[in-house]
Amino acid sequence: MTSRSVDLLIVGAGISGLGMARMAKRQGLSPLVLEASSHLGGAIHTHHFDTPDGPFWAELGGHTCYNSYGNLLELLEETGQLNTLQAKEKLRYKIQIGDRLESIPSQLNFLELLGVLPRLWMSQKAGRSVRDYYGRLIGRRNYAQVLGPALDAVVCQPAADFPADALFRKKPRRKEVLRSYTGPMGLQSFVTGIATDLEIQTQTPVKMIEKGDAGYCVSLHDGGQIEANRVALAVAPDVAADLLRDLMPSLASRLDEIEMAEIESHAVLVRAGDTQLPEVAGIIGHEDDFFSVVSRDLVPQAGYRAFTFHFRPGRLSEQTRLTRICEVLGVDNSAIISSVSLNNRLPALRLGHADRIAWVDRQLQDLPLGLTGNWFQGVSIEDSLVRTSQEFNRLIG
Ligand SMILES: Cc1cc2nc3c(=O)[nH]c(=O)nc-3n(C[C@H](O)[C@H](O)[C@H](O)COP(=O)(O)OP(=O)(O)OC[C@H]3O[C@@H](n4cnc5c(N)ncnc54)[C@H](O)[C@@H]3O)c2cc1C
Numbered sequence: 132m133t134s135r136s137v138d139l140l141i142v143g144a145g146i147s148g149l150g151m152a153r154m155a156k157r158q159g160l161s162p163l164v165l166e167a168s169s170h171l172g173g174a175i176h177t178h179h180f181d182t183p184d185g186p187f188w189a190e191l192g193g194h195t196c197y198n199s200y201g202n203l204l205e206l207l208e209e210t211g212q213l214n215t216l217q218a219k220e221k222l223r224y225k226i227q228i229g230d231r232l233e234s235i236p237s238q239l240n241f242l243e244l245l246g247v248l249p250r251l252w253m254s255q256k257a258g259r260s261v262r263d264y265y266g267r268l269i270g271r272r273n274y275a276q277v278l279g280p281a282l283d284a285v286v287c288q289p290a291a292d293f294p295a296d297a298l299f300r301k302k303p304r305r306k307e308v309l310r311s312y313t314g315p316m317g318l319q320s321f322v323t324g325i326a327t328d329l330e331i332q333t334q335t336p337v338k339m340i341e342k343g344d345a346g347y348c349v350s351l352h353d354g355g356q357i358e359a360n361r362v363a364l365a366v367a368p369d370v371a372a373d374l375l376r377d378l379m380p381s382l383a384s385r386l387d388e389i390e391m392a393e394i395e396s397h398a399v400l401v402r403a404g405d406t407q408l409p410e411v412a413g414i415i416g417h418e419d420d421f422f423s424v425v426s427r428d429l430v431p432q433a434g435y436r437a438f439t440f441h442f443r444p445g446r447l448s449e450q451t452r453l454t455r456i457c458e459v460l461g462v463d464n465s466a467i468i469s470s471v472s473l474n475n476r477l478p479a480l481r482l483g484h485a486d487r488i489a490w491v492d493r494q495l496q497d498l499p500l501g502l503t504g505n506w507f508q509g510v511s512i513e514d515s516l517v518r519t520s521q522e523f524n525r526l527i528g
Contacts, residue, residue, distance in 0.1 A: 134355060134356055134357070135357055135358070136345065136357070136358040136359070137161075137162070137163045137357060137358070137359050137360075138160060138161070138162070138359070138360045138361065139155050139160055139161075139162040139163070139359065139360070139361045139362075139363070139526075139527070140162070140163050140165065140347075140349055140357055140359035140361070140362050140363070141155075141162050141163070141164045141165070141362075141363045141365055142164075142165050142337045142349070142362070142363070142364045142365060142366055142374070143164075143165075143166065143167075143173065143364065143365035143366040143370075143504075144164050144165075144166035144171045144172070144173065144326070144331055144333070144365075145172060145173025145174060145175070145365060145366075145504070145515070146172065146173065146174075146175055146193075146203075146322070146325075146512050146515055146516065147173075147365035147503045147504045147505070147515045147516065147518070147519045148164055148166070148173075148363070148365030148366075148503075149164065149171070149172075149322065149325050149326055149329065149331075150202065150203075150206055150325070150515070150516045150519045150520075151363050151365060151501070151503060151519045151522070151523050152164050152329045152331075153206050153209070153210070153325055153329070154519070154520065154523045154527075155523070155527060156328070156329065157209065158527060160527070161330065162329070162330070163330050163331075163332070163357070163359075164329060164330065164331040164332070165331075165332050165335045165336075165337055165349075165351070165357075166331060166332065166333045166334075166335060167334070167335065167336035167337070168333065168334065169333050169334050170333075171322050171323070171326050171331065171333070172192075172318070172319060172322035173192075174192040174193055174475060174476075174477070174505070175190075175192055175193045175318045175319065175321075175322055175512070176190070176191040176192040176193075176319070176473060177189070177190055177191070177316060177317035177318055177319030177320075178190075178191050178398055178471050178473075179316070180400040180435075180437065180468070180469050180471075181469070182400070182434070182435060182468070184433075184434055184435075186316070187400060187427075187432060187435045187437060188316050188317040188319070188427075188437075189317075189398045189400070189427055189437035189438075189439055190313075190317055190318060190398075190425060190439060191396050191398055191439055191471070191473045191475070192396070192473070192475055193318055193512055194313070194317075194318065194425050194439075195219075195311055195313070196311065196312055196313065196318070196321075196512060196513075197304075197310060197311050197312075197513075198304045198305045198306070198308040198309060198310050198311075198312075199302040199303065199304045199305075199513065200302070200511075200512060200513040200516070201302060201303065201305065201513070202513060202516035202517060202519070202520050203321070203512060203513055203516055204305060204308060206321075206325050206516075207321060207324070207325075210324040210325055210327060211324070212314070212320070212321060212324045213308075215314060215315050215320065215324075216308070216309050216312040216313075216314070217312055217313050217314060217315060217430055218309050218312060219309075219311050219312065219313065219412075219429040219430060220410070220412075220428065220429050220430070220431060222410055222411055222412040222426075222428055222429055223235070223411065223412055224281070224284075224411065224412045224413050224414065224415055225409075225411050225413075225414050225415070226238055226277065226280065226281075226414070226415045226417055227414050227415065227416055227417060227419055227424075227459060228417050230458065232408070232409070232411075232414065232459075235277060235281070235415075238276050238277045239273055239276075239277055240270065240272055240273055240276070243269075243270035243272050243273050244269060244270060244273060246270065247267070247268065247269060247270045254267060254268050256294075256295040256296040257295075257296055258294075258482070259294075259295045259482075260291065260292050260293065260294065260295060260482055261282055261290045261291055261292070261293045261294075261295050261298060262274065262279070262291035262292070263295070264295035265278050265279075265282065265295065266279075276417070279291060280415050280416060280417045280418075281415050282298065283415075283416075283422050283423075284413070284415045284416065284422050284423035284441075285298065285423075286298070286392075286477065286510060287392070287394045287422050287423065287441045287475070287477060288392035288394065288422065288477060288479055289392075292479075292481055292482070293479075293480050293481070294480055294481065294482050294484055294485070296485075297480045297484065297508070297509045297510070298509065300508065300509055300514065302513065302517075313429075313430060335351055335352075335353070336351070336352045337349055337350070337351060337352075337374060338350045338351060338352045338374070339374060339376075339377060339378075340362060340364075340374050340375055340378050340500075341377060341378055342378065343358045343359070344358060345358050345359070345360050346358070346359055346360040346361055346362070346499045347359050347361075347362045347378075347499070347500065349362060360499060361499040361500070361501070361526050361527075362499070362500050362501070363500075363501035363502075363503060363522060363523075363526060364500075364501065364502050364503070364504075365503050365504055365519070366504060367391060367476060367478070367504065367506070368386045368387075368389040368391070368478060368504070368506050369386070369387065369389070369391055371383075371386050371502055371504075372384070372386035372387045379494065381494070382491065382494045382495075385487060385490060385491060386491070388487065389478055389479075389480075389484075389487070389506055390478070390479040390481070391476045391477070391478055391479060392444075392476065392477050392478070392479040393444035393445075393474060393475075393476055394422070394441050394442070394443075394444065394474070394475040394476070394477065395441075395442040395443075395444055395447075395452065395472065395474060395475075396439055396440070396441050396442070396472060396473045396474070396475050397439070397440045397442060397449075397452050397453070397456065397470065397471075397472040397473075398437060398438065398439040398440075398470065398471050398472075399437065399438055399440075399453075399456055399460075399467050399468075399469070399470045400435055400436075400437045400467070400468045400469045400470070401435070401436055401437075401438075401460065401462060401466050401467060401468060402434065402435060402436075402466070402468065403433070403434055403435055403436050405462055405466040406436065406460045406461055406462050406466065407461050408436075408459075408460050408461060410426075410428040410431075411424075411426050411428055412426060412428070412429055413425050413426050414426070414459065419455075420442055420443055420446050420447055420452075420455055421440045421441055421442045421443065421455070422441045422442070422443065423440075423441050424438050424439065424440050424441070424459065425438070425439045425441070426438050435468075438456070438460065440452065440455070440456055440459075441475070449472060452472070453467065453470065456470075477505065477510050478504075478505060478506035478510060480506065480509075480510070488507055495525075499526060501522040501523070501525065501526045502522065503515070503518045503519045503522045504518065
Protein backbone atom coordinates (compact mmCIF):
# COMPACT_ATOMS: atom_id res chain seq x y z
CA MET A 132 0.00 0.00 0.00
CA THR A 133 1.40 3.43 -0.99
CA SER A 134 0.76 6.85 0.47
CA ARG A 135 2.81 9.74 -0.87
CA SER A 136 2.73 12.99 -2.70
CA VAL A 137 4.26 13.79 -6.12
CA ASP A 138 4.34 16.70 -8.54
CA LEU A 139 3.50 14.76 -11.72
CA LEU A 140 1.84 11.37 -11.76
CA ILE A 141 1.50 9.49 -15.05
CA VAL A 142 -0.86 6.54 -15.40
CA GLY A 143 0.20 3.92 -17.99
CA ALA A 144 3.70 2.89 -19.10
CA GLY A 145 3.01 2.52 -22.83
CA ILE A 146 5.01 4.74 -25.18
CA SER A 147 2.71 7.71 -24.38
CA GLY A 148 3.21 7.49 -20.61
CA LEU A 149 6.93 6.78 -20.87
CA GLY A 150 7.33 9.55 -23.45
CA MET A 151 5.61 12.05 -21.16
CA ALA A 152 7.80 10.93 -18.23
CA ARG A 153 10.93 11.40 -20.34
CA MET A 154 9.79 14.88 -21.43
CA ALA A 155 9.23 15.75 -17.74
CA LYS A 156 12.65 14.43 -16.79
CA ARG A 157 14.13 16.62 -19.56
CA GLN A 158 12.71 19.63 -17.68
CA GLY A 159 14.20 18.52 -14.35
CA LEU A 160 10.97 17.06 -12.93
CA SER A 161 10.76 13.66 -11.17
CA PRO A 162 7.56 12.09 -12.45
CA LEU A 163 6.11 8.89 -11.05
CA VAL A 164 4.68 6.38 -13.57
CA LEU A 165 2.13 3.77 -12.46
CA GLU A 166 1.58 0.74 -14.70
CA ALA A 167 -1.11 -1.89 -14.19
CA SER A 168 0.79 -4.82 -15.69
CA SER A 169 4.30 -6.17 -15.24
CA HIS A 170 5.18 -5.22 -18.83
CA LEU A 171 6.61 -1.87 -19.94
CA GLY A 172 5.61 -0.61 -23.38
CA GLY A 173 1.87 -1.43 -23.54
CA ALA A 174 1.08 -2.16 -27.20
CA ILE A 175 4.81 -2.37 -27.94
CA HIS A 176 5.48 -5.92 -26.88
CA THR A 177 8.48 -7.85 -28.15
CA HIS A 178 8.44 -11.55 -27.30
CA HIS A 179 11.68 -13.51 -26.93
CA PHE A 180 11.48 -17.12 -28.08
CA ASP A 181 14.10 -19.31 -26.40
CA THR A 182 16.10 -21.31 -28.91
CA PRO A 183 19.26 -23.43 -28.50
CA ASP A 184 21.01 -20.64 -30.43
CA GLY A 185 19.86 -17.87 -28.10
CA PRO A 186 16.80 -15.62 -27.97
CA PHE A 187 14.86 -14.91 -31.15
CA TRP A 188 12.50 -11.96 -30.93
CA ALA A 189 9.13 -11.33 -32.56
CA GLU A 190 6.80 -8.36 -32.25
CA LEU A 191 3.38 -9.11 -30.77
CA GLY A 192 2.21 -5.49 -31.17
CA GLY A 193 3.76 -2.39 -32.75
CA HIS A 194 6.56 -3.34 -35.13
CA THR A 195 7.67 -0.55 -37.47
CA CYS A 196 8.97 2.96 -36.91
CA TYR A 197 9.88 5.49 -39.60
CA ASN A 198 12.19 8.46 -39.98
CA SER A 199 9.06 10.64 -39.80
CA TYR A 200 8.67 9.70 -36.11
CA GLY A 201 10.28 12.94 -34.89
CA ASN A 202 9.18 12.71 -31.26
CA LEU A 203 10.29 9.10 -30.97
CA LEU A 204 13.65 9.93 -32.55
CA GLU A 205 14.11 12.75 -30.05
CA LEU A 206 13.50 10.28 -27.20
CA LEU A 207 15.94 7.81 -28.75
CA GLU A 208 18.51 10.55 -29.18
CA GLU A 209 18.32 11.70 -25.60
CA THR A 210 18.56 8.14 -24.29
CA GLY A 211 21.63 7.43 -26.44
CA GLN A 212 19.86 4.98 -28.77
CA LEU A 213 19.99 6.74 -32.12
CA ASN A 214 23.10 4.81 -33.16
CA THR A 215 21.44 1.47 -32.34
CA LEU A 216 18.74 1.57 -35.06
CA GLN A 217 18.52 -1.66 -37.08
CA ALA A 218 17.82 -1.43 -40.79
CA LYS A 219 15.09 -3.57 -42.29
CA GLU A 220 15.45 -5.72 -45.42
CA LYS A 221 13.73 -4.48 -48.55
CA LEU A 222 10.95 -7.04 -48.79
CA ARG A 223 7.40 -6.74 -50.06
CA TYR A 224 4.02 -7.41 -48.53
CA LYS A 225 1.95 -10.12 -50.20
CA ILE A 226 -1.76 -10.75 -50.11
CA GLN A 227 -3.32 -14.08 -49.10
CA ILE A 228 -6.28 -15.01 -51.31
CA GLY A 229 -7.68 -18.27 -49.94
CA ASP A 230 -4.80 -20.74 -50.17
CA ARG A 231 -2.75 -18.62 -52.60
CA LEU A 232 -0.14 -16.01 -51.79
CA GLU A 233 -0.24 -13.29 -54.44
CA SER A 234 1.73 -10.15 -55.17
CA ILE A 235 -0.15 -6.91 -54.61
CA PRO A 236 0.23 -5.55 -58.19
CA SER A 237 -1.23 -8.82 -59.56
CA GLN A 238 -4.49 -8.04 -57.75
CA LEU A 239 -4.84 -4.47 -59.02
CA ASN A 240 -7.05 -3.59 -61.93
CA PHE A 241 -4.93 -1.09 -63.86
CA LEU A 242 -7.76 -0.02 -66.19
CA GLU A 243 -9.76 1.08 -63.17
CA LEU A 244 -6.68 2.87 -61.80
CA LEU A 245 -6.23 4.79 -65.07
CA GLY A 246 -9.85 5.84 -64.95
CA VAL A 247 -9.57 7.39 -61.50
CA LEU A 248 -6.09 8.91 -61.94
CA PRO A 249 -7.32 12.54 -62.29
CA ARG A 250 -8.89 12.31 -58.80
CA LEU A 251 -5.46 11.90 -57.23
CA TRP A 252 -5.05 15.68 -57.33
CA MET A 253 -8.58 16.63 -56.29
CA SER A 254 -9.29 14.50 -53.26
CA GLN A 255 -9.66 16.00 -49.79
CA LYS A 256 -9.36 13.75 -46.75
CA ALA A 257 -11.13 15.94 -44.20
CA GLY A 258 -14.62 14.80 -43.20
CA ARG A 259 -14.43 11.57 -45.25
CA SER A 260 -14.17 7.95 -44.24
CA VAL A 261 -11.34 5.70 -45.39
CA ARG A 262 -13.73 3.74 -47.65
CA ASP A 263 -15.12 6.90 -49.23
CA TYR A 264 -11.76 8.66 -49.70
CA TYR A 265 -9.60 5.75 -50.84
CA GLY A 266 -12.43 4.06 -52.74
CA ARG A 267 -12.80 7.17 -54.93
CA LEU A 268 -9.05 7.55 -55.18
CA ILE A 269 -8.21 4.12 -56.58
CA GLY A 270 -11.62 2.82 -57.64
CA ARG A 271 -14.21 0.72 -55.80
CA ARG A 272 -12.98 -2.64 -57.10
CA ASN A 273 -9.35 -1.96 -56.32
CA TYR A 274 -10.37 -0.73 -52.88
CA ALA A 275 -12.37 -3.90 -52.14
CA GLN A 276 -9.73 -6.26 -53.54
CA VAL A 277 -6.48 -4.66 -52.42
CA LEU A 278 -6.37 -1.32 -50.62
CA GLY A 279 -9.23 -2.03 -48.19
CA PRO A 280 -7.63 -5.25 -46.88
CA ALA A 281 -4.21 -3.50 -46.82
CA LEU A 282 -5.59 -0.68 -44.67
CA ASP A 283 -7.35 -3.21 -42.41
CA ALA A 284 -3.92 -4.80 -42.01
CA VAL A 285 -2.37 -1.43 -41.09
CA VAL A 286 -4.82 -0.74 -38.25
CA CYS A 287 -5.52 -4.42 -37.40
CA GLN A 288 -9.29 -3.93 -37.65
CA PRO A 289 -11.84 -2.99 -40.31
CA ALA A 290 -10.54 0.42 -41.44
CA ALA A 291 -13.40 1.42 -43.77
CA ASP A 292 -15.15 3.68 -41.24
CA PHE A 293 -11.96 5.32 -39.91
CA PRO A 294 -11.64 9.04 -40.65
CA ALA A 295 -9.36 9.22 -43.72
CA ASP A 296 -7.24 11.94 -42.12
CA ALA A 297 -6.42 9.70 -39.12
CA LEU A 298 -4.24 7.52 -41.38
CA PHE A 299 -0.86 8.45 -42.87
CA ARG A 300 -0.64 11.99 -41.49
CA LYS A 301 2.17 13.81 -43.25
CA LYS A 302 5.12 14.37 -40.91
CA PRO A 303 8.56 15.73 -41.75
CA ARG A 304 11.18 13.07 -42.38
CA ARG A 305 14.65 13.10 -40.89
CA LYS A 306 16.55 12.16 -44.02
CA GLU A 307 19.78 11.26 -42.16
CA VAL A 308 17.89 8.47 -40.30
CA LEU A 309 16.99 5.05 -41.77
CA ARG A 310 13.58 5.24 -43.43
CA SER A 311 12.19 2.34 -41.40
CA TYR A 312 13.91 0.69 -38.47
CA THR A 313 13.65 -1.27 -35.28
CA GLY A 314 15.85 -1.72 -32.19
CA PRO A 315 18.62 -4.29 -31.57
CA MET A 316 16.12 -6.63 -29.88
CA GLY A 317 13.00 -5.25 -31.52
CA LEU A 318 11.06 -2.21 -30.38
CA GLN A 319 11.25 -3.35 -26.76
CA SER A 320 14.88 -2.17 -26.76
CA PHE A 321 13.63 1.39 -27.33
CA VAL A 322 11.14 1.05 -24.48
CA THR A 323 13.80 -0.24 -22.11
CA GLY A 324 16.13 2.63 -23.03
CA ILE A 325 13.41 5.28 -22.68
CA ALA A 326 12.36 3.84 -19.29
CA THR A 327 15.91 3.94 -17.88
CA ASP A 328 16.17 6.17 -14.80
CA LEU A 329 12.44 6.79 -14.62
CA GLU A 330 10.51 5.99 -11.47
CA ILE A 331 8.00 3.38 -12.57
CA GLN A 332 5.83 1.16 -10.38
CA THR A 333 4.58 -1.86 -12.33
CA GLN A 334 1.68 -4.09 -11.23
CA THR A 335 0.09 -1.00 -9.76
CA PRO A 336 -3.31 -0.49 -11.39
CA VAL A 337 -4.94 2.86 -10.70
CA LYS A 338 -8.57 2.68 -9.62
CA MET A 339 -9.90 6.22 -9.42
CA ILE A 340 -8.95 9.91 -9.63
CA GLU A 341 -10.59 12.37 -7.22
CA LYS A 342 -10.07 15.99 -6.26
CA GLY A 343 -7.25 16.26 -3.70
CA ASP A 344 -5.68 18.92 -1.50
CA ALA A 345 -2.83 19.71 -3.89
CA GLY A 346 -4.55 18.77 -7.14
CA TYR A 347 -5.69 15.17 -7.41
CA CYS A 348 -5.89 12.15 -5.14
CA VAL A 349 -5.19 8.94 -7.06
CA SER A 350 -6.54 5.71 -5.54
CA LEU A 351 -4.83 2.42 -6.28
CA HIS A 352 -6.41 -1.03 -6.41
CA ASP A 353 -4.29 -2.12 -3.43
CA GLY A 354 -5.93 0.59 -1.27
CA GLY A 355 -2.97 3.00 -1.52
CA GLN A 356 -3.40 6.68 -2.36
CA ILE A 357 -1.12 9.21 -4.01
CA GLU A 358 -1.54 12.98 -3.95
CA ALA A 359 -0.41 14.64 -7.16
CA ASN A 360 -0.26 18.28 -8.26
CA ARG A 361 -0.68 17.15 -11.86
CA VAL A 362 -1.93 13.92 -13.37
CA ALA A 363 -1.58 12.60 -16.93
CA LEU A 364 -3.62 9.59 -18.03
CA ALA A 365 -1.85 7.67 -20.80
CA VAL A 366 -4.36 4.81 -21.05
CA ALA A 367 -7.10 3.68 -23.45
CA PRO A 368 -10.23 5.90 -23.59
CA ASP A 369 -12.46 3.37 -21.80
CA VAL A 370 -9.89 3.07 -18.98
CA ALA A 371 -9.62 6.88 -18.71
CA ALA A 372 -13.45 7.06 -18.59
CA ASP A 373 -13.58 4.63 -15.67
CA LEU A 374 -10.86 6.48 -13.75
CA LEU A 375 -12.61 9.85 -14.22
CA ARG A 376 -16.24 8.73 -13.77
CA ASP A 377 -16.75 10.34 -10.36
CA LEU A 378 -14.53 13.38 -10.94
CA MET A 379 -15.81 14.39 -14.40
CA PRO A 380 -18.89 12.31 -15.32
CA SER A 381 -19.75 14.18 -18.53
CA LEU A 382 -16.16 13.85 -19.79
CA ALA A 383 -16.26 10.13 -18.91
CA SER A 384 -19.41 9.59 -20.93
CA ARG A 385 -17.90 11.32 -24.01
CA LEU A 386 -14.85 9.02 -23.69
CA ASP A 387 -17.20 6.02 -23.47
CA GLU A 388 -18.31 6.83 -27.03
CA ILE A 389 -14.86 5.90 -28.40
CA GLU A 390 -14.93 2.25 -29.46
CA MET A 391 -12.06 -0.16 -28.98
CA ALA A 392 -11.18 -2.95 -31.43
CA GLU A 393 -9.91 -6.30 -30.15
CA ILE A 394 -7.13 -8.17 -31.94
CA GLU A 395 -6.04 -11.74 -31.19
CA SER A 396 -2.32 -11.82 -31.92
CA HIS A 397 -0.49 -15.11 -32.26
CA ALA A 398 3.24 -15.47 -32.97
CA VAL A 399 5.00 -18.67 -34.04
CA LEU A 400 8.63 -19.69 -34.39
CA VAL A 401 9.72 -22.17 -37.08
CA ARG A 402 13.05 -23.43 -38.39
CA ALA A 403 14.02 -21.46 -41.50
CA GLY A 404 14.14 -24.54 -43.73
CA ASP A 405 10.77 -25.91 -42.61
CA THR A 406 8.57 -23.44 -44.47
CA GLN A 407 8.70 -22.79 -48.19
CA LEU A 408 6.98 -19.44 -47.75
CA PRO A 409 9.00 -16.85 -49.73
CA GLU A 410 10.62 -14.11 -47.67
CA VAL A 411 8.01 -11.44 -47.06
CA ALA A 412 7.63 -8.18 -45.19
CA GLY A 413 4.22 -9.40 -44.16
CA ILE A 414 0.95 -10.81 -45.45
CA ILE A 415 -2.36 -9.02 -45.90
CA GLY A 416 -5.43 -11.13 -45.19
CA HIS A 417 -8.21 -10.92 -47.80
CA GLU A 418 -11.60 -11.91 -46.33
CA ASP A 419 -9.55 -14.13 -44.05
CA ASP A 420 -9.60 -14.88 -40.33
CA PHE A 421 -6.56 -12.65 -39.91
CA PHE A 422 -6.00 -8.99 -40.79
CA SER A 423 -2.27 -9.31 -41.23
CA VAL A 424 0.86 -11.31 -40.65
CA VAL A 425 4.00 -9.51 -39.52
CA SER A 426 7.20 -11.30 -40.51
CA ARG A 427 10.62 -11.30 -38.86
CA ASP A 428 12.16 -11.77 -42.35
CA LEU A 429 12.70 -8.00 -42.37
CA VAL A 430 15.41 -8.46 -39.73
CA PRO A 431 16.73 -11.94 -40.58
CA GLN A 432 18.61 -14.11 -38.12
CA ALA A 433 20.14 -17.41 -39.23
CA GLY A 434 18.26 -20.60 -38.52
CA TYR A 435 14.77 -19.39 -37.65
CA ARG A 436 11.79 -17.42 -38.88
CA ALA A 437 8.91 -15.99 -36.87
CA PHE A 438 5.47 -14.72 -37.93
CA THR A 439 2.86 -12.86 -35.90
CA PHE A 440 -0.70 -13.33 -37.11
CA HIS A 441 -3.19 -10.64 -36.07
CA PHE A 442 -6.57 -12.39 -36.04
CA ARG A 443 -10.10 -10.99 -36.10
CA PRO A 444 -11.54 -11.37 -32.60
CA GLY A 445 -13.87 -14.16 -31.50
CA ARG A 446 -13.65 -16.26 -34.69
CA LEU A 447 -11.15 -19.01 -33.98
CA SER A 448 -10.02 -20.90 -30.90
CA GLU A 449 -6.32 -20.94 -30.05
CA GLN A 450 -6.04 -24.37 -31.69
CA THR A 451 -7.84 -23.45 -34.92
CA ARG A 452 -5.72 -20.30 -35.15
CA LEU A 453 -2.68 -22.59 -35.17
CA THR A 454 -4.28 -24.68 -37.91
CA ARG A 455 -4.76 -21.58 -40.10
CA ILE A 456 -1.19 -20.46 -39.35
CA CYS A 457 0.14 -23.87 -40.46
CA GLU A 458 -1.93 -23.67 -43.69
CA VAL A 459 -0.50 -20.25 -44.56
CA LEU A 460 3.08 -21.27 -43.73
CA GLY A 461 2.59 -24.61 -45.50
CA VAL A 462 3.87 -26.62 -42.53
CA ASP A 463 2.63 -29.35 -40.17
CA ASN A 464 1.83 -28.59 -36.57
CA SER A 465 5.07 -30.34 -35.63
CA ALA A 466 7.07 -27.60 -37.40
CA ILE A 467 5.89 -24.99 -34.88
CA ILE A 468 8.75 -24.89 -32.38
CA SER A 469 7.03 -22.43 -30.10
CA SER A 470 4.00 -20.14 -30.12
CA VAL A 471 2.63 -17.35 -27.98
CA SER A 472 -0.59 -15.36 -28.06
CA LEU A 473 -1.69 -11.99 -26.74
CA ASN A 474 -4.93 -9.99 -26.85
CA ASN A 475 -4.29 -6.50 -28.20
CA ARG A 476 -6.62 -3.52 -28.34
CA LEU A 477 -6.61 -0.42 -30.52
CA PRO A 478 -9.06 2.48 -30.76
CA ALA A 479 -11.62 2.26 -33.56
CA LEU A 480 -11.75 5.91 -34.62
CA ARG A 481 -14.83 7.18 -36.46
CA LEU A 482 -15.91 10.29 -38.38
CA GLY A 483 -16.60 13.13 -35.96
CA HIS A 484 -13.71 12.08 -33.74
CA ALA A 485 -11.87 15.39 -34.15
CA ASP A 486 -14.96 17.28 -32.86
CA ARG A 487 -15.17 14.97 -29.86
CA ILE A 488 -11.51 15.54 -29.05
CA ALA A 489 -11.94 19.31 -29.42
CA TRP A 490 -14.80 19.09 -26.89
CA VAL A 491 -12.62 16.94 -24.55
CA ASP A 492 -9.81 19.49 -24.81
CA ARG A 493 -12.16 22.31 -23.82
CA GLN A 494 -13.07 20.40 -20.62
CA LEU A 495 -9.39 19.95 -19.80
CA GLN A 496 -8.49 23.60 -20.42
CA ASP A 497 -6.81 25.14 -17.35
CA LEU A 498 -6.97 21.85 -15.42
CA PRO A 499 -3.76 20.14 -14.18
CA LEU A 500 -5.09 16.95 -15.80
CA GLY A 501 -3.74 15.58 -19.08
CA LEU A 502 -5.08 12.92 -21.41
CA THR A 503 -2.89 11.27 -23.98
CA GLY A 504 -2.55 8.06 -25.98
CA ASN A 505 -3.20 6.62 -29.41
CA TRP A 506 -6.79 7.90 -29.64
CA PHE A 507 -6.26 11.56 -30.54
CA GLN A 508 -4.36 12.23 -33.78
CA GLY A 509 -4.20 8.63 -34.95
CA VAL A 510 -3.18 5.20 -33.70
CA SER A 511 0.54 5.04 -34.52
CA ILE A 512 3.43 5.31 -32.07
CA GLU A 513 4.29 8.78 -33.37
CA ASP A 514 0.64 9.91 -33.33
CA SER A 515 0.62 8.95 -29.63
CA LEU A 516 3.80 10.94 -29.01
CA VAL A 517 2.56 14.00 -30.92
CA ARG A 518 -0.42 14.15 -28.55
CA THR A 519 1.84 13.44 -25.57
CA SER A 520 4.10 16.33 -26.46
CA GLN A 521 1.10 18.68 -26.84
CA GLU A 522 -0.33 17.63 -23.46
CA PHE A 523 3.06 17.90 -21.83
CA ASN A 524 3.43 21.48 -23.09
CA ARG A 525 -0.05 22.36 -21.83
CA LEU A 526 0.51 20.79 -18.39
CA ILE A 527 4.11 21.75 -17.76
CA GLY A 528 4.83 24.41 -20.38
C1 LIG B 1 -0.91 -5.35 -33.33
C2 LIG B 1 -0.46 -3.92 -33.37
C3 LIG B 1 0.43 -3.50 -34.35
C4 LIG B 1 0.86 -2.18 -34.37
N1 LIG B 1 1.81 -1.79 -35.29
C5 LIG B 1 2.31 -0.53 -35.25
C6 LIG B 1 3.40 -0.15 -36.09
O1 LIG B 1 3.95 -0.96 -36.81
N2 LIG B 1 3.83 1.16 -36.04
C7 LIG B 1 3.25 2.08 -35.23
O2 LIG B 1 3.67 3.24 -35.24
N3 LIG B 1 2.24 1.74 -34.39
C8 LIG B 1 1.77 0.46 -34.36
N4 LIG B 1 0.78 0.08 -33.50
C9 LIG B 1 0.20 1.09 -32.62
C10 LIG B 1 1.08 1.48 -31.45
O3 LIG B 1 1.86 0.36 -31.04
C11 LIG B 1 0.22 1.94 -30.28
O4 LIG B 1 -0.75 2.86 -30.72
C12 LIG B 1 1.04 2.66 -29.21
O5 LIG B 1 2.11 1.83 -28.81
C13 LIG B 1 0.10 2.99 -28.04
O6 LIG B 1 0.82 3.52 -26.97
P1 LIG B 1 0.06 4.13 -25.71
O7 LIG B 1 1.09 4.37 -24.68
O8 LIG B 1 -0.75 5.31 -26.14
O9 LIG B 1 -0.99 3.03 -25.23
P2 LIG B 1 -0.69 1.55 -24.67
O10 LIG B 1 0.51 1.02 -25.32
O11 LIG B 1 -1.99 0.83 -24.82
O12 LIG B 1 -0.37 1.79 -23.14
C14 LIG B 1 -1.33 1.99 -22.13
C15 LIG B 1 -0.75 1.43 -20.84
O13 LIG B 1 -1.63 1.73 -19.76
C16 LIG B 1 -1.66 0.64 -18.87
N5 LIG B 1 -2.87 0.71 -18.05
C17 LIG B 1 -4.14 0.40 -18.41
N6 LIG B 1 -4.98 0.58 -17.37
C18 LIG B 1 -4.23 1.03 -16.34
C19 LIG B 1 -4.54 1.38 -14.98
N7 LIG B 1 -5.79 1.35 -14.50
N8 LIG B 1 -3.52 1.79 -14.18
C20 LIG B 1 -2.22 1.83 -14.64
N9 LIG B 1 -1.90 1.49 -15.91
C21 LIG B 1 -2.89 1.11 -16.76
C22 LIG B 1 -1.64 -0.56 -19.83
O14 LIG B 1 -1.26 -1.74 -19.14
C23 LIG B 1 -0.63 -0.10 -20.86
O15 LIG B 1 0.69 -0.47 -20.52
C24 LIG B 1 0.37 -1.24 -33.42
C25 LIG B 1 -0.52 -1.67 -32.43
C26 LIG B 1 -0.93 -3.00 -32.38
C27 LIG B 1 -1.86 -3.45 -31.28
